[in-house]
Amino acid sequence: MVQTEMYVMLAVVLFVLGTLGVLLRRNAILVFMSVELMLNAANLALVAFARQWGNVDGHLFVFFVITVAAAEVAIGLALIVAIFRSKKSINIDELHQLKG
Amino acid sequence: MENYPQLVPLIILIPALGAIINMLVGARLTERWSSLIATTASALSFVIAILLYSYLHASGYQAAIVNPPVLQDWILIESLNINIPWQLRVDTLSVTMMLVITGVGTLIHIYSAGYMHGDPRFSRFFVYLNLFLAFMLILVAGNNFLVLFVGWEGVGLCSWFLIGFWFDKSRGIGWKNANAARKAMIANRVGDFGMLIGIFLTFWTFSTLDFYRPGEIANPHAGEHGAAVEHVEAATVEGETAGEHGDEHGDEHAAGPVYTDNEHIPTEQLGVFGQAERMLALPEGDPGRTVALGPFRADIVAVLGLITFFFLIGVTGKSAQIPLFVWLPDAMAGPTPASALIHAATMVTAGVYLMVRSNVFYAAADLTSLLVTIIGVATALVAGFVALGQWDIKRVLAYSTVSQLGFMVAAVGIGAYGAAMFHLVTHAFFKALLFLGSGSVIHGVEHGHHETHHAAHGDGHAGEADEFDPQDMRNMGGLASRMPVTYITYLIGTLALAGIWPFAGFWSKDEILGDSWVAGLVNNELGGFIALAGLLLAAAFTAFYMWRQVELVFHGRPRTEAAAHAPESSLSMLIPLIVLAVFSVIGGFINLPGNAAIPTLGLDAVLGVHQFGSFLEHSVVNIHAADLQPLIAIVALGLAIGAILMARSIYGLNRGVTADRRDVLEANASFSRMWRLANARLYWDETYRRLFEQPFNRTSQFLADTLDWAFWHDYVHDTIIAKGFRAIGTLLSQPVDLGLIDGVVNGIGRLMRWASGGLREIQTGYVRTYAVSVLLGVVVVLIILLLPYIQRALASGN
Numbered sequence: 054m055v056q057t058e059m060y061v062m063l064a065v066v067l068f069v070l071g072t073l074g075v076l077l078r079r080n081a082i083l084v085f086m087s088v089e090l091m092l093n094a095a096n097l098a099l100v101a102f103a104r105q106w107g108n109v110d111g112h113l114f115v116f117f118v119i120t121v122a123a124a125e126v127a128i129g130l131a132l133i134v135a136i137f138r139s140k141k142s143i144n145i146d147e148l149h150q151l152k153g
Numbered sequence: 154m155e156n157y158p159q160l161v162p163l164i165i166l167i168p169a170l171g172a173i174i175n176m177l178v179g180a181r182l183t184e185r186w187s188s189l190i191a192t193t194a195s196a197l198s199f200v201i202a203i204l205l206y207s208y209l210h211a212s213g214y215q216a217a218i219v220n221p222p223v224l225q226d227w228i229l230i231e232s233l234n235i236n237i238p239w240q241l242r243v244d245t246l247s248v249t250m251m252l253v254i255t256g257v258g259t260l261i262h263i264y265s266a267g268y269m270h271g272d273p274r275f276s277r278f279f280v281y282l283n284l285f286l287a288f289m290l291i292l293v294a295g296n297n298f299l300v301l302f303v304g305w306e307g308v309g310l311c312s313w314f315l316i317g318f319w320f321d322k323s324r325g326i327g328w329k330n331a332n333a334a335r336k337a338m339i340a341n342r343v344g345d346f347g348m349l350i351g352i353f354l355t356f357w358t359f360s361t362l363d364f365y366r367p368g369e370i371a372n373p374h375a376g377e378h379g380a381a382v383e384h385v386e387a388a389t390v391e392g393e394t395a396g397e398h399g400d401e402h403g404d405e406h407a408a409g410p411v412y413t414d415n416e417h418i419p420t421e422q423l424g425v426f427g428q429a430e431r432m433l434a435l436p437e438g439d440p441g442r443t444v445a446l447g448p449f450r451a452d453i454v455a456v457l458g459l460i461t462f463f464f465l466i467g468v469t470g471k472s473a474q475i476p477l478f479v480w481l482p483d484a485m486a487g488p489t490p491a492s493a494l495i496h497a498a499t500m501v502t503a504g505v506y507l508m509v510r511s512n513v514f515y516a517a518a519d520l521t522s523l524l525v526t527i528i529g530v531a532t533a534l535v536a537g538f539v540a541l542g543q544w545d546i547k548r549v550l551a552y553s554t555v556s557q558l559g560f561m562v563a564a565v566g567i568g569a570y571g572a573a574m575f576h577l578v579t580h581a582f583f584k585a586l587l588f589l590g591s592g593s594v595i596h597g598v599e600h601g602h603h604e605t606h607h608a609a610h611g612d613g614h615a616g617e618a619d620e621f622d623p624q625d626m627r628n629m630g631g632l633a634s635r636m637p638v639t640y641i642t643y644l645i646g647t648l649a650l651a652g653i654w655p656f657a658g659f660w661s662k663d664e665i666l667g668d669s670w671v672a673g674l675v676n677n678e679l680g681g682f683i684a685l686a687g688l689l690l691a692a693a694f695t696a697f698y699m700w701r702q703v704e705l706v707f708h709g710r711p712r713t714e715a716a717a718h719a720p721e722s723s724l725s726m727l728i729p730l731i732v733l734a735v736f737s738v739i740g741g742f743i744n745l746p747g748n749a750a751i752p753t754l755g756l757d758a759v760l761g762v763h764q765f766g767s768f769l770e771h772s773v774v775n776i777h778a779a780d781l782q783p784l785i786a787i788v789a790l791g792l793a794i795g796a797i798l799m800a801r802s803i804y805g806l807n808r809g810v811t812a813d814r815r816d817v818l819e820a821n822a823s824f825s826r827m828w829r830l831a832n833a834r835l836y837w838d839e840t841y842r843r844l845f846e847q848p849f850n851r852t853s854q855f856l857a858d859t860l861d862w863a864f865w866h867d868y869v870h871d872t873i874i875a876k877g878f879r880a881i882g883t884l885l886s887q888p889v890d891l892g893l894i895d896g897v898v899n900g901i902g903r904l905m906r907w908a909s910g911g912l913r914e915i916q917t918g919y920v921r922t923y924a925v926s927v928l929l930g931v932v933v934v935l936i937i938l939l940l941p942y943i944q945r946a947l948a949s950g951n
Binding site for chain 2: 072075076077084145146148149150151152
């Protein structure tokens with residue numbers, strides 16, 4: 054069997070990539086993709102630990118995460134469409150009107 | 154008879170009541186009733202004085218100490234052993250004074266009824282007279298120095314009342330009267346200061362102010378030297394303790410032990426004089442002889458010298474000696490009866506009474522006694538000289554009083570206490586007589602002036618530019634035929650004052666001169682020399698100026714219309730004159746000297762010698778009755794007669810006043826300057842003005858204007874305090890309040906704005922920035938949550 058640590062390391066790598074994408078990408082859709090990457094990394098870690106301990110709770114939690122991620126993406130994309138309609142751009146650096 | 158001393162409070166109360174009655178209802182009473190109440194009060198006091206004398210005569214001249222009802226303890230602090238009770242004393246000395254005061258006082262009351270007739274404030278005069286009697290009797294009846302002082306001050310007050318009686322006379326005269334009253338009060342006050350210091354010292358030294366305590370005998374040796382006539386005080390009665398009444402019930406007649414001296418009484422329970430005698434009897438170097446004064450201890454003789462010196466200051470004020478006599482001549486502004494009573498017979502003698510009462514002190518204080526003699530002689534000479542140049546009839550008598558008081562004071566100074574008291578008594582008679590006589594003359598001249606003035610000018614009262622002074626002797630003359638009774642009595646008074654045999658003044662003056670002869674030439678004391686020489690000269694002066702007065706007033710021809718029409722006075726004024734004249738003739742016989750069979754024409758065998766002296770001896774320890782010194786008597790008599798003859802030749806036969814109303818001596822080239830010096834009263838008041846009043850006024854002006862106003866008010870208050878206050882206020886408001894405090898408060902605001910400005914920058918608006926912060930926050934929370942595990946992993950040696 055493949056060791057759990059491998060799965061976790063993979064999950065960490067994926068998470069970090071996702072974080073970097075969130076922080077460094079300018080395109081809003083790419084930011085969302087990075088967020089999805091982070092979520093999936095978390096899912097991977099959960100499933101790996103569930104397989105290790107033979108516990109169904111991990112699998113169950115993954116279901117919840119996938120559902121929430123889907124809902125979130127729906128709403129997020131709706132927001133992006135709305136923003137694009139007004140600003141004609143989805144460069145997040147141009148969305149800075151709520152500043153202090 | 155034994156209870157008569159209980160009447161002593163009444164002798165004070167009755168005149169006081171008379172004063173109160175006249176004060177309350179006097180304005181509504183008629184003149185007759187007002188004067189009747191006052192005179193009756195005075196006469197009742199005289200009756201009580203006679204009863205007291207009869208008590209003394211019957212009981213062997215023992216003194217009695219009386220506590221008046223109601224007023225017993227005055228100053229009583231038991232824990233500090235201070236006890237000054239309200240106590241009165243009936244002994245020969247005080248009864249002598251009481252008799253003189255009430256006797257002469259009653260006569261003056263009778264006289265005043267006539268003299269003050271028509272005055273708008275008639276009853277008030279009698280209030281003051283009675284009040285004066287009450288205070289004077291308190292003075293002489295007191296058994297301690299403080300009661301004496303109450304009377305002392307009280308008579309000063311009544312003197313002020315009486316001198317300023319006519320304070321509202323028009324044309325500035327009322328103002329002058331008020332000034333004279335104030336002058337008397339102030340001069341007396343200066344003397345009172347000395348008196349008080351003396352009283353304080355006495356209390357400090359002896360812890361009491363009582364003259365003698367109950368059970369104490371004033372003079373255990375009284376009556377020991379054989380007198381020509383037997384005295385009633387047989388030795389057995391002397392010293393009986395039960396006889397010294399201690400309280401008003403007088404029922405302690407249990408036969409107690411009979412003492413003849415004070416040896417059985419411990420020193421602390423003696424009065425001041427007993428204690429002084431005991432201390433003086435101790436040998437030198439005995440600590441009981443010394444008195445603690447702060448950190449020093451002084452011998453009793455030195456302390457007594459101090460006490461007597463301060464009493465002397467009081468005496469110079471009250472009895473008008475140098476330097477405080479200046480009030481007495483001005484006091485003539487008061488009505489003549491007041492002058493007679495207060496400034497001739499009674500108040501001014503209070504000083505002499507004080508000194509005779511304190512004879513134990515003065516006998517021990519040799520230096521002060523010398524000073525007393527010097528002051529007395531100097532006063533007698535100065536006043537006698539000034540009297541020569543006076544025109545006012547009362548001024549002459551005032552200076553004469555000062556001069557005679559100088560005689561009495563000098564007598565005290567040489568230790569002749571009995572002679573001083575004798576002269577006090579005779580002087581009261583003839584000086585009161587002279588003053589009342591002068592009042593009669595003044596009244597007569599005033600009447601005459603009114604008559605002639607109205608006859609010439611009709612009834613022009615209102616705008617009378619009245620330059621006529623009824624008291625100026627130049628406006629008199631020739632009154633002998635117009636006022637015969639006044640003339641005869643005045644003549645008797647003059648001869649008595651001048652010391653002509655056989656009138657009263659001869660005996661008393663001669664006793665003083667005889668005593669000064671003994672003191673000076675037999676005992677070789679300096680005071681005696683000074684007294685003898687000075688008093689002989691002063692006696693010559695006396696005779697001279699008195700005869701000058703008689704010549705100018707009564708002899709010759711009238712110099713004005715007023716004098717030509719002067720009527721004789723009313724009976725109420727003449728009767729006291731006659732009574733006093735009788736006493737001026739026979740008064741000297743109460744104290745005939747020994748060895749005087751010739752001058753007394755054998756009366757001394759009938760009346761007895763030194764009767765008065767022996768009488769006083771029971772109260773005055775140091776009476777040294779002298780015998781007649783024939784040489785001195787003849788010299789003095791010769792001087793007096795010579796002076797009278799000289800005055801007659803100068804002033805007689807109408808030569809006294811020149812045509813331009815100057816004194817004949819003033820017109821004479823060789824005597825002019827001296828006479829004018831006498832007339833100007835030796836510039837005494839002017840000197841005081843230069844020496845004391847003007848510097849005092851300048852000092853107070855300086856203090857008021859410069860110190861108080863310019864410095865204190867303007868500089869300190871305005872400049873320093875007000876400006877400084879404003880400067881501090883400005884300082885506090887400008888830099889401190891605006892700068893500092895506002896700065897701090899505003900600074901905090903600016904700080905906030907800067908901080909918030911800084912913090913605001915966090916809100917960049919960039920999503921990425923917010924995402925970074927979320928990430929960081931997550932990392933921090935994770936670390937915190939995982940901290941224990943991390944620590945465990947590290948600790949377990951990984």
